[in-house]
Amino acid sequence: xxxxxxxxxxxxxxxxxxxxxxxxxxxxxxxxxxxxxxxxxxxxxxxxxxxxxxxxxxxxxxxxxxxxxxxxxxxxxxxxxxxxxxxxxxxxxxxxxxxxxxxxxxxxxxxxxxxxxxxxxxxxx
Amino acid sequence: xxxxxxxxxxxxxxxxxxxxxxxxxxxxxxxxxxxxxxxxxxxxxxxxxxxxxxxxxxxxxxxxxxxxxxxxxxxxxxxxxxxxxxxxxxxxxxxxxxxxxxxxxxxxxxxxxxxxxxxxxxxxxxxxxxxxxxxxxxxxxxxxxxxxxxxxxxxxxxxxxxxxxxxxxxxxxxx
Numbered sequence: 001x002x003x004x005x006x007x008x009x010x011x012x013x014x015x016x017x018x019x020x021x022x023x024x025x026x027x028x029x030x031x032x033x034x035x036x037x038x039x040x041x042x043x044x045x046x047x048x049x050x051x052x053x054x055x056x057x058x059x060x061x062x063x064x065x066x067x068x069x070x071x072x073x074x075x076x077x078x079x080x081x082x083x084x085x086x087x088x089x090x091x092x093x094x095x096x097x098x099x100x101x102x103x104x105x106x107x108x109x110x111x112x113x114x115x116x117x118x119x120x121x122x123x124x125x
Numbered sequence: 126x127x128x129x130x131x132x133x134x135x136x137x138x139x140x141x142x143x144x145x146x147x148x149x150x151x152x153x154x155x156x157x158x159x160x161x162x163x164x165x166x167x168x169x170x171x172x173x174x175x176x177x178x179x180x181x182x183x184x185x186x187x188x189x190x191x192x193x194x195x196x197x198x199x200x201x202x203x204x205x206x207x208x209x210x211x212x213x214x215x216x217x218x219x220x221x222x223x224x225x226x227x228x229x230x231x232x233x234x235x236x237x238x239x240x241x242x243x244x245x246x247x248x249x250x251x252x253x254x255x256x257x258x259x260x261x262x263x264x265x266x267x268x269x270x271x272x273x274x275x276x277x278x279x280x281x282x283x284x285x286x287x288x289x290x291x292x293x294x295x296x297x298x299x300x
Contacts, residue, residue, distance in 0.1 A: 005235065005283050005286045005287065006233065006286075007235050007236070008230045008231065008236060009229075009230065010224075010227055010229075010230070010233075011232055011233050011235045011236035014232065014236045014240055015235075015236075015239065015279070018239055018243060018275045018278075019275070021271065022268065022271060022272055022275060025268040025271055026268040028268075029264045029265055029267055029268055030265070030268060
């Protein structure tokens, strides 16, 4: 019994297209999310605030535990202070790239950096 | 009053092929998978062999019956798994139908399995994104899922090719 596996012309075409599609998918969905353009601050029970990343200002968001202070400066954003216990939000440091997130879950505040591609949806508390 | 249902050879053939597909499907379901949706999909071999030997209509019956009965036996009927399975089956059957219209020699088993696997995975992903998890982060999985689809599509294509060759040489496929 012969064990050669013969592929037709159409088969080869399909294989080539499939193998060409794969790297395109990796580039598109694993690659750079594009330049960061804006910051979205989401807090539970309040409408989202979206501001350009170029603005140099601070926001004070009132949450159930108290006030979280968020600073945007030099194209980066971070949590400055928050009334939570663990301070993981502050420890996330400066966010500068599209798709990056920092959140203070106990206080219900989330900061996300937006870019050209809508990589991540917002999280609802 | 009694009623008799006469079954045809066609019915029997579909029943045998479906039973074979279900067996492979269930046997495969015990294998752990690293990611939901990543599985060898070897039951598709039966579908593609049926397609090449007996035509699309038979293949469609076999595939759809397998999804239905397989889900009843495993216990996932009408669950999200079933919805995804059905979406994948419908999409891959549609693509197989379209592919079979290709003029000339057309596709062989490898080509059919490859395009069916990719259509299956793409449809499942789209269904999962639209119906169950409308979160953009899901797209991070797409390249990995499609890689698995291409890989396992080629493997099941090779298996289909060898199976068909073997069956034809033995004269095991009755008209």
